[in-house]
Amino acid sequence: MINRALWLLGLLPLSWAIDAQGSVKSTVPGSYLVEFPMDNTSSASDLDAYMRQFSREMADRQIPFRFVNNYTTVFHGCNIAVGGEYTSLMSTLESVKVVATDTQMSSDAFTKIARRSLVENPPLPQLAHESTNYDKLLAKHNVTGKGVKIGIIDSGIDYNHPAFGSCYKTPGCRIQYGHDFVGDNFNGSNTPQPDDDPMDNCNGHGTHVAGIAAGNDNAFRGTAPEATLGIYRVMGCRGKTSTSVMMAALQMAYNDGMDVINVSISFPSGFTADIASFRTEAFAKKGVIVVASVGNEGIYSMWMAGSPAVGSGALAVGSSDPEFYWSQVVNITTSTGARTYSRSAPQDHLHHFNFVNTPVMVAENGGSNDACSPLTHSAKGSILVTFMGECSNEVKVQNAINAGAVGLIIAMRPGGDILSPVGLRGNYSIPAVTSHYELYSDIKIWGSGGNHPMLSSDEAFARRHNAEGPVIASYSSWGPGTDLSPKPDLIAPGSNIYSALPLSMGRYGIISGTSMSSPYVSGIVALMREKFPQGNVTEIKSLLIHVANLLRETLTSSSGPSTRDLGSIVQQGGGTINVENIMDDFGLTIENRISIGDDTEAPPENPNWRKFTVTLKNNTPKTYRLNFFHHVGLTITSYSDNKTYADNITYHNFPIVVRYQPVVNEMIQPFSTFTRTGFIELDNVPADKFYVVTGYNFFRIYDGNRYIPRQAPWMGLRGRFRDIPMLPSPGHQLAPMLYSPDGTSATSPPYSYDASQGQLPKFRFHLMFNCELILFQIGQQTGDSAVQYHAIEYMYATYARRNYELLDNPFYNFTWTGTFKVDNTVNTYKPAPAGTYFFSMRLLKPTAKENETDAFVTWESPEFQFLPAA
Numbered sequence: 074m075i076n077r078a079l080w081l082l083g084l085l086p087l088s089w090a091i092d093a094q095g096s097v098k099s100t101v102p103g104s105y106l107v108e109f110p111m112d113n114t115s116s117a118s119d120l121d122a123y124m125r126q127f128s129r130e131m132a133d134r135q136i137p138f139r140f141v142n143n144y145t146t147v148f149h150g151c152n153i154a155v156g157g158e159y160t161s162l163m164s165t166l167e168s169v170k171v172v173a174t175d176t177q178m179s180s181d182a183f184t185k186i187a188r189r190s191l192v193e194n195p196p197l198p199q200l201a202h203e204s205t206n207y208d209k210l211l212a213k214h215n216v217t218g219k220g221v222k223i224g225i226i227d228s229g230i231d232y233n234h235p236a237f238g239s240c241y242k243t244p245g246c247r248i249q250y251g252h253d254f255v256g257d258n259f260n261g262s263n264t265p266q267p268d269d270d271p272m273d274n275c276n277g278h279g280t281h282v283a284g285i286a287a288g289n290d291n292a293f294r295g296t297a298p299e300a301t302l303g304i305y306r307v308m309g310c311r312g313k314t315s316t317s318v319m320m321a322a323l324q325m326a327y328n329d330g331m332d333v334i335n336v337s338i339s340f341p342s343g344f345t346a347d348i349a350s351f352r353t354e355a356f357a358k359k360g361v362i363v364v365a366s367v368g369n370e371g372i373y374s375m376w377m378a379g380s381p382a383v384g385s386g387a388l389a390v391g392s393s394d395p396e397f398y399w400s401q402v403v404n405i406t407t408s409t410g411a412r413t414y415s416r417s418a419p420q421d422h423l424h425h426f427n428f429v430n431t432p433v434m435v436a437e438n439g440g441s442n443d444a445c446s447p448l449t450h451s452a453k454g455s456i457l458v459t460f461m462g463e464c465s466n467e468v469k470v471q472n473a474i475n476a477g478a479v480g481l482i483i484a485m486r487p488g489g490d491i492l493s494p495v496g497l498r499g500n501y502s503i504p505a506v507t508s509h510y511e512l513y514s515d516i517k518i519w520g521s522g523g524n525h526p527m528l529s530s531d532e533a534f535a536r537r538h539n540a541e542g543p544v545i546a547s548y549s550s551w552g553p554g555t556d557l558s559p560k561p562d563l564i565a566p567g568s569n570i571y572s573a574l575p576l577s578m579g580r581y582g583i584i585s586g587t588s589m590s591s592p593y594v595s596g597i598v599a600l601m602r603e604k605f606p607q608g609n610v611t612e613i614k615s616l617l618i619h620v621a622n623l624l625r626e627t628l629t630s631s632s633g634p635s636t637r638d639l640g641s642i643v644q645q646g647g648g649t650i651n652v653e654n655i656m657d658d659f660g661l662t663i664e665n666r667i668s669i670g671d672d673t674e675a676p677p678e679n680p681n682w683r684k685f686t687v688t689l690k691n692n693t694p695k696t697y698r699l700n701f702f703h704h705v706g707l708t709i710t711s712y713s714d715n716k717t718y719a720d721n722i723t724y725h726n727f728p729i730v731v732r733y734q735p736v737v738n739e740m741i742q743p744f745s746t747f748t749r750t751g752f753i754e755l756d757n758v759p760a761d762k763f764y765v766v767t768g769y770n771f772f773r774i775y776d777g778n779r780y781i782p783r784q785a786p787w788m789g790l791r792g793r794f795r796d797i798p799m800l801p802s803p804g805h806q807l808a809p810m811l812y813s814p815d816g817t818s819a820t821s822p823p824y825s826y827d828a829s830q831g832q833l834p835k836f837r838f839h840l841m842f843n844c845e846l847i848l849f850q851i852g853q854q855t856g857d858s859a860v861q862y863h864a865i866e867y868m869y870a871t872y873a874r875r876n877y878e879l880l881d882n883p884f885y886n887f888t889w890t891g892t893f894k895v896d897n898t899v900n901t902y903k904p905a906p907a908g909t910y911f912f913s914m915r916l917l918k919p920t921a922k923e924n925e926t927d928a929f930v931t932w933e934s935p936e937f938q939f940l941p942a943a
């Protein structure tokens with residue numbers, strides 16, 4: 074069974090609370106995004122009119138604000154800075170379609186930068202190409218991306234790097250467009266300091282991404298090595314940005330005429346309708362492909378595809394571990410021979426892991442090898458080996474230093490598939506790297522055999538082979554989208570990817586993450602654009618998705634024996650990119666992606682069956698002969714027996730029957746469409762745990778000479794989507810809870826809060842499923858069982874991400890400050906009188922509309938007494 078890489082936990086700093094703006098996200102204080110109610114028939118003068126109307130309405134309501142960014146193409150609206158909390162008030166303005174808090178976003182790479190000096194070495198070739206059949210594509214088609222513009226929205230680029238021609242915007246230079254929206258010091262929430270220079274010399278992410286898509290330096294080649302680049306810098310040195318800045322960058326990239334826009338940045342929300350999804354469908358309609366990484370939240374289980382990748386127009390890319398990769402290594406020599414193991418870079422670019430014949434030993438600390446307590450032996454002059462987990466990496470390094478070690482190797486958990494450098498908070502005198510579990514287990518055996526293993530390691534990169542072949546990377550976020558959209562669309566090499574780094578950071582190095590997969594695909598999309606300038610977004614996406622290589626998962630099924638079967642499309646989409654045939658028979662496309670929900674048509678004979686239609690469009694002058702057949706994929710769920718949301722996924726191979734009229738030797742004529750309708754029979758899938766079922770329709774298309782591969786994945790949900798639990802049931806340890814006046818849960822209700830003593834009513838809740846809208850109110854007992862509901866300051870939260878059970882504090886907190894909103898059209902509050910109150914929270918169910926009956930799940934707290942301060 075693939076280990077769902079718990080070790081990643083320590084590397085993902087996340088803290089979520091309802092913040093001062095009433096949002097359940099990390100927001101940018103005082104910054105809001107406003108969308109006007111314009112559609113594709115609106116004109117520029119309509120936009121002006123909305124701008125003026127908006128200014129007027131804001132003045133009428135006496136809301137102080139200023140314009141920060143105006144969005145005039147694709148997205149129509151603005152980014153404003155507002156002094157105070159006016160979200161619900163602004164949402165009532167006539168000129169406003171949507172108002173949203175501005176969200177902080179992070180890059181989807183989690184590997185720190187490895188330093189390596191290549192002054193005396195030529196760069197290495199991109200080994201990921203060997204996993205994607207890139208050379209076979211080039212053997213058939215002379216494509217380099219020449220003449221195609223790729224927009225990279227990232228941390229900038231080191232344009233002095235030879236991989237990009239060591240030039241910037243000069244005639245003939247490959248980088249012809251660029252802007253810095255933020256400056257070095259931007260951290261996602263402070264004031265950006267824009268300028269015209271997108272130089273990246275302190276972060277490295279953008280340079281690496283640009284190298285994967287379009288680098289070109291001797292043997293090192295990105296996927297589109299002659300493409301023209303537009304560099305839009307949205308992250309400073311710290312790798313954080315915000316939705317408002319991203320939108321400004323997307324707008325500029327669009328205005329500069331970028332054909333492909335690459336976004337390796339995400340926020341894990343999973344809602345197409347969220348402004349953080351950037352209205353990618355509008356870009357797609359204008360012919361621009363937004364390629365976006367799906368996120369690195371794989372260990373947090375399903376429904377986590379991030380924004381903007383989840384946007385319906387975006388090509389959402391997850392990550393695979395390639396079959397061949399470059400890695401720095403350690404060699405271990407024993408009296409019986411020598412072995413080589415992959416290693417990560419050290420904790421930062423100031424440390425080096427260079428040793429010659431140095432003793433290496435496993436940490437022993439009181440019956441354990443976790444290095445979490447002081448060692449029971451000296452490690453003086455030796456390299457110490459331990460494994461990930463049980464305590465922080467800082468504790469392990471400090472114990473290694475105290476024992477006299479000169480270096481530390483932290484082994485991954487068994488099956489932990491990528492080597493991420495040890496993220497250490499603080500400065501430590503010795504270098505720490507990670508390696509695979511085998512290094513730890515081997516040294517343990519050798520050491521106990523009285524053998525004295527010795528270690529050698531330098532900075533050089535060695536070619537490594539992943540014996541399992543390409544596999545789905547366990548950190549790659551799982552879909553589907555919260556609207557049941559099949560996401561990700563496909564996966565591409567993202568683990569241990571070698572590419573350019575700023576010259577000041579070592580020139581070349583390895584980073585991992587879905588951030589690395591998405592530029593790989595962006596470069597390929599650029600090649601498609603070069604070859605097929607008239608090709609539309611649907612056709613290009615279809616070819617990439619429907620000829621990819623489906624990967625298998627080795628797994629222990631919960632309802633059957635251990636097996637190896639096609640992985641779920643909810644993690645791999647159409648599979649890992651295989652470019653060999655993407656340019657053959659262009660125009661032979663599968664147009665629909667099949668997502669089955671509870672509203673999908675069922676035939677009269679059986680309500681558990683679901684109808685599907687596959688459409689193959691032949692927009693070529695050729696005639697093809699067609700067969701097709703079906704393979705059922707894995708069924709998965711993230712719910713355990715009592716429906717508690719588990720942060721891990723179980724696999725099942727329930728017998729699912731797919732029935733359609735056999736397709737044998739059917740001819741498909743030039744410029745015609747083939748459709749076939751069938752039924753997916755879900756009788757054998759229990760309806761209780763929201764199983765997500767998947768399968769693949771395989772086409773065998775023959776053109777008289779050869780077979781052309783195409784396959785159409787489908788996915789569906791068994792059960793009523795709307796009934797997915799939002800809150801744990803009463804009595805569960807994670808159920809919503811009112812805090813006692815001293816902020817604990819030591820006593821039981823009823824509670825009485827005295828604001829003059831600094832006591833404010835507060836509750837916590839664990840959100841089990843992403844929620845589009847949460848409404849908060851205060852209920853007041855006004856006599857004989859009569860209740861009045863009051864609006865309060867932070868009335869609602871939108872696009873809330875579910876809490877992760879794996880985190881120490883998997884709750885959102887909500888505090889009431891003791892005032893009521895006078896009404897919802899003016900921004901005035903009055904203190905609540907002393908009385909008996911309760912919290913009321915309503916959560917919108919998946920796909921429900923606010924105005925429908927049965928749209929909300931409601932929770933009400935126990936009653937409490939409240940005494941105002943004065």
Ligand SMILES: *[C@@H]1O[C@H](CO)[C@@H](O)[C@H](O)[C@H]1NC(C)=O
Nearest residue numbers: 089090816837882884885886
């Ligand atoms: C919520 O409040 C409790 C009690 O004050 C506190 O211990 C906890 O850290 C808070 N949680 C978050 C996520 O802010």
Ligand SMILES: *[C@@H]1O[C@H](CO)[C@@H](O)[C@H](O)[C@H]1NC(C)=O
Nearest residue numbers: 111112113114115354358359
């Ligand atoms: C405008 O949008 C509507 C609804 O989304 C669509 O039906 C129509 O085709 C669009 N028109 C143009 C010109 O894109």
Ligand SMILES: *[C@@H]1O[C@H](CO)[C@@H](O)[C@H](O)[C@H]1NC(C)=O
Nearest residue numbers: 121124125140141142143151
């Ligand atoms: C945005 O538009 C408003 C209204 O037309 C204008 O006053 C403001 O200067 C513009 N702001 C920017 C940053 O372009």
Ligand SMILES: *[C@@H]1O[C@H](CO)[C@@H](O)[C@H](O)[C@H]1NC(C)=O
Nearest residue numbers: 211212214215216217219299
């Ligand atoms: C590839 O195309 C370029 C022009 O775009 C041309 O100069 C070159 O000779 C071609 N190479 C091959 C092998 O056809």
Ligand SMILES: *[C@@H]1O[C@H](CO)[C@@H](O)[C@H](O)[C@H]1NC(C)=O
Nearest residue numbers: 177259260261262263264313
């Ligand atoms: C960003 O920087 C500002 C000002 O330097 C600081 O107040 C804020 O806390 C920082 N935010 C983050 C998320 O680091």
Ligand SMILES: *[C@@H]1O[C@H](CO)[C@@H](O)[C@H](O)[C@H]1NC(C)=O
Nearest residue numbers: 225282286335336337592595
């Ligand atoms: C696409 O975006 C990702 C992440 O932002 C980046 O790594 C990659 O280089 C970009 N690719 C292109 C072609 O811009």
Ligand SMILES: *[C@@H]1O[C@H](CO)[C@@H](O)[C@H](O)[C@H]1NC(C)=O
Nearest residue numbers: 402403404413529530531535
């Ligand atoms: C490690 O072993 C490999 C393969 O034998 C060799 O090429 C490399 O030079 C060795 N590296 C060190 C630092 O000993």
Ligand SMILES: *[C@@H]1O[C@H](CO)[C@@H](O)[C@H](O)[C@H]1NC(C)=O
Nearest residue numbers: 609610611612660662690692
């Ligand atoms: C893309 O091209 C195909 C022809 O291959 C056409 O049927 C389809 O409508 C086009 N889609 C869009 C969005 O223009």
Ligand SMILES: *[C@@H]1O[C@H](CO)[C@@H](O)[C@H](O)[C@H]1NC(C)=O
Nearest residue numbers: 712713714719720721722723
């Ligand atoms: C995953 O879920 C199963 C079934 O609920 C449970 O038995 C197992 O302990 C969980 N594993 C982890 C690592 O949480």
Ligand SMILES: *[C@@H]1O[C@H](CO)[C@@H](O)[C@H](O)[C@H]1NC(C)=O
Nearest residue numbers: 713714715717802804805806
């Ligand atoms: C549900 O099951 C999990 C383990 O599968 C357990 O930890 C939890 O307490 C259970 N919840 C209830 C409400 O029984």
Ligand SMILES: *[C@@H]1O[C@H](CO)[C@@H](O)[C@H](O)[C@H]1NC(C)=O
Nearest residue numbers: 920921922923924925926928
């Ligand atoms: C509910 O609201 C939606 C828009 O969100 C609207 O399209 C629909 O007609 C409304 N339905 C009813 C019954 O009012």
